[in-house]
Amino acid sequence: MQSAMRLDSEADQLVSLVDTENPFDLSLSEILPRQLAAINERFQDRVQKIKLLQNRAETGRITEVRRMADVVPLLFAHTAYKSYPESWLMEQRWDRLGRWLDTVSTNRVRYLDASTSSGLDEWLKRLEDQGHYVSCSSGTTGKCAMMNATEADLKFAGHALLQGIIWAGLAPNHDRRMISLGQVAATARNKATGKPMAEAFSPPGIAPFVPNVPPITIGSITQMVTLRKKIAEGTAKPAEISQFEAQAAAREQAIQSAIEQAADALIDHRHVPLHIMGLFGPLYRVAALVRARGYDGKDFRANTGFVSGGLKREQLPPNYREFVFDTFNLSAERVCLAYGMQELNTTAIRCKAARYHMPPWVMLLLLDESGDQLLEPSMSGELEGRAAFFDLSLDGRWGGVITGDKIRATWAPCACGNRSPSVHEDIRRYADIAGGDKIACAGTIDAYVRGVA
């Protein structure tokens, strides 16, 4: 799939398995030596290109990747992608942000005249002209992690996802009306990932339904972050805060409008087969609205769906999944569930035995809670720990990522019949598990900022 696959490259070989019928049936002993060789290949190439990786290799005294443990010091946490000072964003110092982005990118970020970009979205657009597709994920503190990707990355993400959906048992055949619930950030990655799926399910020439609301751009997300900083510093004026709160209320209305529009679209198209895409939070709200309007599963055809991501801290009743499925006449066999994140190119797909499987071009590394120690893969039973991955398909930035997720994983063959490592569907964030019991006199200005989370 990737444009310039080298046959002598183990990494490229593994990535190319995306086009085979079942890439998920390789056991640890078959795949591990190949993955290690491939990661080493990526390492030798990128260590000269990604400054932060070079620093990491020097600190960890890693010159070669031979064992899984060698990968651990080379993993980047999401903070690596948000290590730029927020003040540069506030002061629109695009030249400096560009220099920063360069240190965490494979391909050089060339100097951009700061005066020619009027805002973050504009700057990101100009980076795209250079071939840098930056996606953003906002963490709990609001500061955005900015992650660089190439066009090939975006294409691969979308293609791999479609292949995974097919592997999961859905058979796209250009015969379903696709309804997307929207409400995801308008990042290059999000836009690109859904495209092949949409083309494969929809009849030719029919674009998926997407609620007509203002897009959530990276610029609009970071506006909130910069205002928060100004409030903390005491430089934000009340009128500015009031205006921001009005914007936030408008956004909230847009979310509600998107829910209503999606419910209308679903009801309008209930007589044709649908492919429904969204997160469980919004899906639940739309389902509740559709029920309130008097429709449920018997009114819909046998529909298919794709759901990625967790609950994003939404509080839903325990039977939320059944509720959504029953409302839209979905079923476990006809819905592809996935575990993915902005930090990775590849989305792990849930199998029939309700486990997320890792494809051969993604190494699963399970670490202790602190993230410092590797837990050696176990061929029997499940191990619990912090999830980390090496995604060999990543081109625009380093593929080693340590996450904030607490997972249970096994390398033993899965009940679904496949031998690739798999992750239990109960995935939690360490940040959500930590209690509010810490009490000390030292603290930050964060405690003094109200209303802008």
Next chain:
Amino acid sequence: MSQVIESNTRPAADRVASAPFFVRGKLVEGADARHKSRDLGVDFTTPRIDLDALITPRTEPGPLFDVKLSEILDFLVETGQAMQRDEHGHLEACIELISVTNVLPRALIEQNVRMAAAYLDKARLLEYAEQNLGDSRLLDEWVERVDSTGRRSFTRAFPPRLIHVLPGNSPLVSVQSIALGAMVKAVNLLKMGSSDPFMAVAILRAMLDVDPSHPVPRSMSAVYWRGGDDSIERAIYRPQYFDKIVAWGGGDAIKNVIKYLMPGLQLVSFDPKTSISMIGKEAFDSDEILDEVATRAAHDVGLLNQEACVCSRVLFVEGERAQVDRFCERLQRKLVDRNALSGKAPPLPREMAEEIEALRLMTDDFGVWGVGDGSGLVVLSEQPVDFHPINKTANVVPVVSLSEALRYVNVATQTVGVYPPARMPQLRDGLASGGAQRIVRLGDAGGQSIGAPHDAMYIMNRFVHWIVHEDGFASRS
């Protein structure tokens, strides 16, 4: 969430620390509930909480209501002596236990526990009360006053009913809360923190060695429950039982407490604070002076391994980049030198270390000295960094003039250490206006005048219930 994390059914071979309670003058032992300490994840067991036992009905005067201040002080002094003798080894055991649940090095904990005993000094405690209340007689009697119109009144600093939500980061706070709580003759409930569920009880046990029937221990309870445990807090955080919740910190801990505030139940809040340093260009007058200034700055940064609010985290330095680089290099060395004294801090959390490593690559805009292993790290940046420096990390920000640094002072700023001292008078109004609460000489962040304001208030003044008896116009009676 239930207070009982897990019932204590594990085999005895599995060693876990036992944290007994102290309830209204009696030690309560038991291992009915098992908890995990927040910072280090060490398990400890406690008895089950008897909620009713924690409450003194308002119809029943507190044990200290009619005890004279002087007698209370005498008892506290004897408690301090008993702590020093430590006949039953409670304090010694306490040092061992805290060093397992707390991030502070053992030597620092030991030093703090010693200081706790020395804190119970009669003359100093009396001076504290005088400074906080203006007249310590107000604690014992209804003090008469006739105003300028001839109206007569009697005022008393009446004993309150207090819940002290103790922080876990300094054993000294336990002794201070107990001493002040006793001096204002309060009914006191001390809720201990998970990183130190031992110290308060150890002090109270020393009181039992002095006189188990004395009203001071009978006015005290010290227990642990997991902060935010609704099943306990909803039941007892009520104005029918308590007047004030005295709480430290911010974030989730304070949000938990704020939920329960209502008419009749007030918050006395020691807000979460950050401290800073301001270093004038005079620091570069000679190499000897630079060395001295770096030593003082390292003291303020490294104090209590940077766990406390008084510890400096951001240092504004007046000078050119090259000069400030020299200061940074020296400061980092001085921080490392301090390790001989108090040990290293824990390594930086991975995410913070990662952010700093990324800054290290941008040499034009940042400078990084040292490594993130807790031995002392200095990060130079044009503006204060976005993360909160902890575990012996100093953020140095060069400024053209110290007055320029005033814009970085905010409502979270507590202590500001200034060099040279001669510049303090010029800066203090601006610092106070910005939100800072304490201005000290650089290197003296830990020093404190007896009874000085803390977090912009006189603590004892906030603890008591100010009650007035209006007696009309004396001449017309």
